Amino acid sequence: MIDTLEMFKIFNRYRGNSIVLSGRGGRHWQSVSEQPDLDIALGDPAMGGHSSFALGLALSRPNEKVIQFDSEGDVLMGLGALPTIADKMPNNFYHFMLDNEVYGTTGGQPVPNAQNISYDVIAKGAGYPNTYAFDNIEDFASSIEEILSLEGPVFIALKIIPEVTNVPIGQRVKWQNRTRDQIISDFKNRIGVNN
């Protein structure tokens, strides 16, 4: 199992000027990222759509790398997005998926068939030309530079240590230091979009 914070620290060495969608790892990425105006931490607008959002972003910004840290619960809820991504074949899209085998924000209930799914195989079957699966930080660390040098779309499944939140929503400590509107506004200013 991989520690999410440690994984992000290693990834950050190779981030460059990529656009990063930090997904469920947002809390950790916020403490690591040195370019917050290129980070899009959306929270959860609606589950099942994160990879489609990332696809749209990648297609609209073809000259920039778009790196998404998806979650297995969201991928399962929107599996049909994978063939669309493979159909459009965005060569600037890197689709990481954090798999902790549970619904971490709702108390740690297992996702369906959690320990027996090969997400990299599903992505490969959907048409991603390059897919990877890692369950330890050492292999991830030795592969990340090569992965980011490939043409996308690339799918990378990561087995991560669960961090379960099991307190009522109203009692949770808020880690975000910007609202979603502010994040999008900062991002658009950085890339020069004024729609």
Added chain:
Amino acid sequence: MSTQKAELSPELIINEFKNQGVTHIVWLPDSETNFLYLLMEQEPSLTLIPVSREGHAFSTAAGLSTGGAKPVILIQNTGLLESGDSLRGWCMGMNIPVVLMVGYRGYTRHGRNADTAATYTEPFLNAFNVKYYLVENNDDAERISWAFEDAEKLQNPVAVLIGDEFHGFN
């Protein structure tokens, strides 16, 4: 039974897309807008993004818009009904000014719908407070322009319901 003549020109819709600066069509095929497909495919200024479930159209469009592109969503009303949470979260919640072209399955203009999909379409849009226009023929085409204007003004999705006039199923 006589076959109804196509009264809404697909060329007119494509031209409207071009005039509005549309860059991407995020779509899932439906009977009502099938006639647009070949023209869309041949139009170099438009990139088609096929989705396999309509809810993905809303998140994809949100990503496109955030990156500076101008998408249109082209789906059937059945898929719209399925997509409530995506419409809410990805487009309304993120203030995405996108036009939804929605095939109005079951709509007959005669008061009795041929399908419950039509029965629930306008109540659905009203429940979400999404503005919409009905377009049945070329005389209504101006409403498509209005939809684009409203979407920009409201920074919100606006729907265009495509009345079933292309092939006369009803």
